[in-house]
Amino acid sequence: MNPYRIDFDLITGFCKSGIVKPVQRRVSNMKTQFLDEKAAQKAIEDGDPILYEFNTLLNEEKHSALAFGTTIIYPGKIGDEYYMTKGHFHTVLDTAEVYYCLSGNGFMMMETPEGEVDIKELHPGEAVYVPGRWAHRSINHGKEPFVMFFVYPADSGHDYGTIETKGYRKLVIEKDGKPIVIDNPNWK
């Protein structure tokens, strides 16, 4: 395999050259994951907005290779809950990931299968190291798009099903204009 170059705008996260195309996730792609299912249903009927987009270079799916790209989480809420990504474990559970915040701000919510929970707030120029075994979800509680550059081992794989089935143990909602972390009453 030969080296290659690719552009990701340092503010918007998008690839202007078009080498990689963004993939969109809308409310309809994760409506059962929001606390307020009625608000999610209404948002879908009102135009099904894009919650987030990502631009991923997969490269060779072998462990010595790396996948990388950018993710853009838009500002907004479904009910009192901020726009967020689905969240996932890696299929190869023990593989790590690095996220580096380029613009906007938000949270990285992380949890292990055993129930440890950690949350880190990120601002531009801050990175978070997500060790192996930690599921991770990005949440935008700011007013601008929350944009990060990410890198992970190319054979990590994405296990979305565990989170879709069980939910996250914790959620971030807005109360009195501020983000607070609550237990997820729907967690199984």
Added chain:
Amino acid sequence: MNPYRIDFDLITGFCKSGIVKPVQRRVSNMKTQFLDEKAAQKAIEDGDPILYEFNTLLNEEKHSALAFGTTIIYPGKIGDEYYMTKGHFHTVLDTAEVYYCLSGNGFMMMETPEGEVDIKELHPGEAVYVPGRWAHRSINHGKEPFVMFFVYPADSGHDYGTIETKGYRKLVIEKDGKPIVIDNPNWK
């Protein structure tokens, strides 16, 4: 291992919180690698300037983990040759690395043990994917510090010795005010 957060300034590359300290490389650390050894010796006698600095989070040295950080290559020349990094293969030869340019501009010069050579110019917002097997050296032909964020598998290791002994097949020098790529007459 628990998640952690760390800051790397998006322009300077430095960690203001001091969680990671920069490591400096001066002309004296690589004086035999410059084409003009007399100019290198004179630069050492004139104060031995810093060529580059890097800030690396090593994490656990296992293959499922990642190491990451920033590198800052200063503008300048030794004779007609631009300031550059030592350049290295990974000890686990087949491991990849991703570099993302934050500020300044410069080249990533790459070569395989078999003699393939590739060079990519990087500007802010451009990333280069260095596949496994490709040695890589950063070269600053600009007027500002050339700053990149990088990520690689944590057990990759650094083989500096091969480049120190054999040299790089190609060099980048300034001619008539512009960078040109030449064969390295000292390559073994």
